[in-house]
Amino acid sequence: MSRLSPPEQRKQAERRGRWSEWGAALFLMAKGYRILAMRYRVRSGEVDIIARCGDVIAFVEVKSRRDMMAAVDAVTLASQNRIRSAGDHWLSRQPDAARLSLRYDIVAVMPWKWPHHFKDAF
Numbered sequence: 290m291s292r293l294s295p296p297e298q299r300k301q302a303e304r305r306g307r308w309s310e311w312g313a314a315l316f317l318m319a320k321g322y323r324i325l326a327m328r329y330r331v332r333s334g335e336v337d338i339i340a341r342c343g344d345v346i347a348f349v350e351v352k353s354r355r356d357m358m359a360a361v362d363a364v365t366l367a368s369q370n371r372i373r374s375a376g377d378h379w380l381s382r383q384p385d386a387a388r389l390s391l392r393y394d395i396v397a398v399m400p401w402k403w404p405h406h407f408k409d410a411f
Contacts, residue, residue: 334371360397
């Protein structure tokens with residue numbers, strides 16, 4: 290049995306993460322959300338998905354783990370702050386920002402299960 294080298298493991302994890310983000314985006318669209326941005330990056334942070342449903346903007350962190358609680362626990366305080374910072378940057382560029390409600394969500398993606406959407410997770 291051959292083990293993957295660390296660079297190959299990193300590539301595989303990146304690929305799995307991208308697939309999870311696309312799956313989460315499709316899941317959110319099926320729930321009536323409109324995807325405004327994916328992998329929104331600024332110097333101070335990153336948001337996996339920015340979605341809108343009515344006047345609610347959801348800044349969504351996608352975590353792919355073996356179980357739901359491991360996915361939720363993987364969103365640390367530091368990552369929450371980076372998501373908030375990137376979300377603030379995105380929001381500052383929106384002309385209708387004053388009338389929008391903000392929410393920070395987590396979508397947990399687990400193997401062979403439907404994604405689980407935690408609204409207003411942090």
